[in-house]
Amino acid sequence: DVKVTQSSRYLVKRTGEKVFLECVQDMDHENMFWYRQDPGLGLRLIYFSYDVKMKEKGDIPEGYSVSREKKERFSLILESASTNQTSMYLCASSPTSKNIQYFGAGTRLSVL
Amino acid sequence: GENVEQHPSTLSVQEGDSAVIKCTYSDSASNYFPWYKQELGKRPQLIIDIRSNVGEKKDQRIAVTLNKTAKHFSLHITETQPEDSAVYFCAARIKAAGNKLTFGGGTRVLVKP
Numbered sequence: 062d063v064k065v066t067q068s069s070r071y072l073v074k075r076t077g078e079k080v081f082l083e084c085v086q087d088m089d090h091e092n093m094f095w096y097r098q099d100p101g102l103g104l105r106l107i108y109f110s111y112d113v114k115m116k117e118k119g120d121i122p123e124g125y126s127v128s129r130e131k132k133e134r135f136s137l138i139l140e141s142a143s144t145n146q147t148s149m150y151l152c153a154s155s156p157t158s159k160n161i162q163y164f165g166a167g168t169r170l171s172v173l
Numbered sequence: 174g175e176n177v178e179q180h181p182s183t184l185s186v187q188e189g190d191s192a193v194i195k196c197t198y199s200d201s202a203s204n205y206f207p208w209y210k211q212e213l214g215k216r217p218q219l220i221i222d223i224r225s226n227v228g229e230k231k232d233q234r235i236a237v238t239l240n241k242t243a244k245h246f247s248l249h250i251t252e253t254q255p256e257d258s259a260v261y262f263c264a265a266r267i268k269a270a271g272n273k274l275t276f277g278g279g280t281r282v283l284v285k286p
Contacts, residue, residue, distance in 0.1 A: 101278055109273060160222065164217045
């Protein structure tokens, strides 16, 4: 059974803080993704990675960066959190051989 | 890039009735169209998908149809049950984009008993 684990379910941070969201998958998947989910806007892709140390910008990368030092872990970084980054953040992984994306449970981030 | 529009944004149906959600996509190079279901407080999960070389696919009470000419695809749920209440997302993938998906805005379905 595929497991994608996000380190926190809820997170409250202050404006200007540096925020790290962690995602770990246990299925040796090559591809990992970070989305943010906002009502009416669906899932918008922030960054994705096809391999270790590799990253590609998604549709809304501004204000975010990522790190993938190990295959199983994909981190999303908010260098200086702002209130408009308050959202639900979802991580996903998928093997290159299949199109299915497996999602984590999400991290609800509030920036005050 | 790809753009996916999803309608309606909310859908309320009586238990036992059918529900239909429609998505349109912009890039004719898209070749894979999955549907994800997200129950309240849970993670999105794939429920059905269709490839561009197929016009229709069915799995028990759910079916997906694809019209490549019109660039739209639809999810059909028959004999709806309360457990079908959830948010449904459609998505599209351009073959050249690897496993990257572009999602629609989501449809909140409420099945009233």
